[in-house]
Amino acid sequence: METVLLFLGLMAVFFGAEYLMRKLLKVEKVVLSETPGGKISNWGREIILGAALIAIFLFLDVFDDAILWFWIFYFLALGIIEAFLEWRYFPDSKSYLVSLLQIPFVIGFLLITIYLLS
Template structure:
């Protein structure tokens, strides 16, 4: 129950941070699905998800350090790919900057999650 409450607070925190960053950087929300990069985004996310799901059975689930690095690498690849696609297909937009800042915050939280719980 305590962990669920932590995740809810973390989710709300991310939403607030994103809204504040959008206001501070004056970035309008744009979607990749409205550009020609829609299929590239879908395929890329699908391939990253498939690779990480296929590697899951080979992990030692009991070792918390392995799981932590698994999530760090997954988050880095997924949001890094998302930022690259935003940079490539959303011209004249700073949408990728918000994604990269959220990536940094997410990595800091994942690295220190065992201190919060």
């Protein structure tokens, strides 16, 4: 039960921080899937997931913290590709800044969750 409450609390903080960042930067949420970048985003996510899954199976026995590094790499790569595509397909919007600012939040929450659960 504590794990569920921790997860829900961190998600509430994350979405609250995203809302606050959008208000402070005066950025509206953009929909990437309505542009040609939507297909590129989907392909990028699939390629990143495939590469990350292959890497985790290769390094699972070598590193004790392979799962942690898997999630860090996965969220970092997803955040970077999302920010790049928002910058590319919405040049007048600053939504890519919010995507870039979310990366440290996601990785920080991941590290907090792993630390508190271990």
